[in-house]
Amino acid sequence: MLKILKTRFKQGCRTILFPKAKAPDLPQRYRGRPIIAGQNGSIDLGKIFFNPDSDIVYSNDYSMATSKREDLVLSQEREMALARALNERMLKIFGRSLKLRQVSAGGCNACELDLNVLNTPVFDLSRFGIQFVASPRHADGIVVTGPVSRNMREALLKTYEAIPEPKLVIALGGCAISGGIFSDSPQASHGLDTIIPVDLFIPGCPPHPLTTLDGLLRLLGRISS
Amino acid sequence: MALLLISLSILIISSLLILLFCRSKEISACVFLWSLVAACGFGLWSALSVLCQKAMSLPLTGVDFRVHGTIPLGEFYIGIDALSAFFLLLFFILSLAAGIYGYGYLRDYTGQRNTGVHFALYHLLIIVITLVLVAKNAVLFLVAWEIMTFVSYFLITFYNESESVRKAGYLYLISTHVGVFCLLVMFLIMGAQAGSMNFDQMTATQFPLALAALLFMLAFVGFGIKAGFIPFHIWLPHAHPAAPTHISALLSGVVVKLGIYGLMRVMAIVKDFPLWCGVLLLIMAAISGVGGVLYALGQHEIKKLLAYHSIENIGIITLGLGIGMIGHAYHQETVAFIGYAGALLHTFNHAVFKGLLFLSAGSVIHCTHTGDMDHMGGLFKLLPWTGHLFLIGSLSICGLPLFNGFISEWLVYRALLEGVFHLDVFGIIFSSLAIVALALVGGLAALCFTKAFGVIFLGSNKSSEGHQGKEGRLSNIDIKEGDLMLRGPMILLAAICLWGGLFPANMVYFAFQGTQAITGLQIPFVLKEAVINPLLSATRVLSFGGVIFSVLALVRDFLVLHYPVRLTETWSCGYVKLSHRMQYTASSFARPILKIFRSALVFRVEGKISKEYFPAWTSLKSSVKDVSESLLFRPLFYVIKKFSRKLKWIQSGHTQTYILYVFLFLVILLVWKLI
């Protein structure tokens, strides 16, 4: 018992203050939102792989989540339109308590792992009233990761069906948004929004936990640009 | 008394009529139904009049009816005292319910047997049981007792085309006859001591303690076999499932209880027993209670499960009797009174809820054509009435508040607690051990009925893989709720369960009346203050809680009335093809507990876990072996069989030899006379 308390004392409080304070600085090599200036043509955040050996120049900015698929396409002419808060009625229902079910539909498991990270003391997702639950029956929405493989399609639809109305759908990671690196495969689909309506797109391969948290909080109106 | 005689005459006349018209199924059934209602009505009226009218000050009274010299060595002498009246009350309620149910149950029976004969036998059973309950002469009692055994044997073996039914019938007949032998000896001793075979004279006689102990042992074995104490219970789990449902209900509700009645009657006659008799009863009660419920947990067949629960409840009743006897031996009247009253009330309650459970189990079997719980499942939606009624029965048998089982178990607990407070060290030890046993029984019973109710009514049906619809729902439409003739009796019994739980005052008062008849003492004045009032206020608080809960539920229902209800399939982790095997089975549910008690039970699982990397097809079966049946009686019977084979030469089959025996016997008699 004393040992547990001693270790607890040594560990201290590690939860970041975000969003009240600025999030901790990400390393300089981190590949966040691409810098569009100097690029010709457009960049689709849902289709790029955030790999270093491409022509894209990345910034350090982690906020990338959007409410609409077309907002992910960056071009010289358009400002980045980050995710907007839900409408008033939805906010009244979900604003203070949002229960999510995650469906892993054919990805590589990186998105799942970094989603799990949100439950660690560092991010402590439950302080925002957001929680991942075991059954879609208890959930207000689903977070889908992976390119929706052919074999997972039915299970995904069943899970979606099992969630009571009204429900939210969040596409997490490049694979869920567009099929990502697997989009050439006949086993993968070309984006979750071609299967079910999506309310929040969080790009990345995988999205940094801050990107996901930022997206969720913007959706709930806790961060406004 | 006159009412009871009317009732008896109705039964006699109508049974003759039924036999007369037994070729016509409709007429005989019709006569049966109406005469049953009338007879039971009069019977109930007579029992209630005795229980209500007689003030607390007049023990052992009742109006007698005697016809001298009608039976050799005895007389036709009957009378109703409060004890008889109490048992008559439960008996007529149950035989009315079971009879109506039987009428509905056998209406669409298309087999070979003549239902008319069955109905006539049913009436005959009512007559003889009534006689057993009101007999005031030992010979009359024994004669009625014997006829009852035979009649119930014929009723049990209704489906006698099946081998197992015939075997169960024989087992019942033989084991109860062993009991009758003990009873015969007991009554002869009593009669010799009192100089009369009438109960009145016997009651007036003072028995020496040693003789009382002997009488107690004889009564314990003789009535214990009927009541189904472990280890004399072996006939019970075989007979109950073999009999038609309404007969099972009557067997478990009444015939078994006659063992208890007999014990109580002996206590009323002999009164003073040595202390160890009470202790022995308490120990056997604890063994029966815990053993019964553990065996019940291991059963796969619903009626067998209920049969073992009868043993468990007999254990609870006997706990009350035992603490009553101990209290009596210590001259602690309150302890004795509450104990006996608890036992009596639980006898009544058990008859009601076990009757209800048997009848609803019968409905389930009627619909599903199987008794194996692991073939059922998902019946709550198909049989809503039966499901709810079975639930009421289950809650009652578990002794939960708002239902009648709670009241009587509370009285038994109360008696044991009084024992802890008022007895010496020896008594305290046994009372507290009995409390532990009772608590264990209660917990295990709740577990067992969670299993039974859950496996039978919840989930999805396990027997209909072929009929299964796309979403795993049952699509066979032949499972239908029974009509009013089947449902009505169950509703009646369920209503009594609730009435007994919500408004216990009357039944507790009746039980105290009966107790007066057993002890021959006045009801101690403190009882009302110390026992009945707290009980009543407790039930009031609990019922109030129940009312609040129901109101809240109704408010909730009202509030969500306008929201659309979305029906989707059960969440199955996104898996596409559900199987009916993906739900807990009765056997699986019970296994963890049985594993804990495996040293006390013979719990066997056939089918080992394969350590092959790619195992071939195996199957698994588990069973609980009845220890007393397989380790006590089977070897005993084996020895008897071997021994009797050695004596076989006596019965040679030659007429000449038999004539020789007769001749030899005459010679012996002559010689004896000459000497």
Add this chain to the structure above:
Amino acid sequence: MELFNGGQISLSNIPVLTQQGFRARILDRCHEDARLVNLFGHLGTSGQVRLSAILGLDEEAGLEILSTFISSEAAQYESLTKDLLQAHLFEREIAEQWAIQPLGHPWLKPLRYHCNYRSATDIWKNIANKTIPGEYPFYAVGGEEVHEVGVGPVHAGIIEPGHFRFQCHGEEILHLEIQLGYQHKGIEPLMQGQDLKRSVLLSESIAGDTAIGHSTAFCEVVESLSGCIISPKAQAIRAIALELERLANHIGDLGALGMDAGFLPTSAYFGRMRGDYLNLLLALTGNRFGKGLCRPGGVLFDIDANMAGEFCLKLKKYKEEFQDVSDLLFSRPSVLARFEGVGVITPEDAQKIGLVGLAGRASQLECDVRINYSSGMWQFHHVPISLGATGDVYARALVRRQEILRSLEFLLKVLPSLPAGEIFTPAGPMKPDTLAVSLVEGWRGEIMHVGISDAQGGFARYKIKDPSFHNWFGLAYAMRGQEISDFPLCNKSFNLSYSGHDL
């Protein structure tokens, strides 16, 4: 024919045996000291399917490769599985990918539910049109008393999809069958294009938690085929990243094990500490899982003296923290009571099943690619092998703890003395019609990539084997006779990859 880790061999030099000879050779060698490391099919020049087997000789650091042809008309051969359990999943995979019937296979069921690669008639009719899981013929224990528990594909936690079917009586598991395939994305065919730039990204997404392990294996195959020798510095950085990946995952697993044993403090601390290592990877590669680091020819990110010093400082602190928390976990009697004796795999079973990696080491198998088939950095820095004795959850937890400490030691030794030099040497074109293999000890165990180049400079066949492919059967087997409540704990102690299995 002898081969070594990172070696290559011209297709024409691979010995071709008769079917009987092939079978006999594999059985003989595997009943002595060899181990079936890989068995796969690829199209021969004449349109026949060529089965190739790679046997591992752990003692000699050598690999033996042999092959046989299966005629496309008969499309069958005598199954190895009935005599060699290690071949079990490989043969099911071959049956599905190439529509070749292994005769007498005792457990021939679909694996990933896709059409075969040679447009023949599938062994399982219409397999690609079926809704995958409903059609799986699960093993069932007979009797009405047995109940089944079906879990998945959508689980309670945030984990990958798979269906677990338990045959239970009471709480006891009589049999567990694991049916995967939900994550199947067809990575192997996707790898077989000409665009290596795209292929390396795919290799990083074979299993997200093993991005470094798989991309290193991929790069080594390409480097081997193109004759590119990467600089010692690049080798060192790959090794550092691989150990960081191991550290992050092992620590996360210890946290999860604590959680499933019902001891929450350590699970919270370990959960956070896992993030520390991921953040080191982020600082090094710009991605928390190390995606974007390894490329054929070297690595894309350098570690300068500053960064090395900073890493060392942090790692020293992390090591202290780890020791603190792991002492807490391993000194709790309640935790140990849950760990010990649960999910035991005896060394004999482990050897027969062919467990690899930490699950194998927990059952006393001395299998560690870093030691048995050392290449690159591991030739200069030896990491002692960490063995468990009991083969249960406790052993698997203990092996993790030991490996964490040894990885930290390794990092603290390598980081201050990083070799100098370039980090990237561009790889040239690949030799045509050649087969190259590479073995990497990922954090789960032995990763093997086999690449067969075509004449156009791409891959004609690319075969990926994640350690999970060997170990899933071990998990299912370990659960026999256990309580069903032990499953989450046991599952966590293996922590296998669904994606790496399903590809």
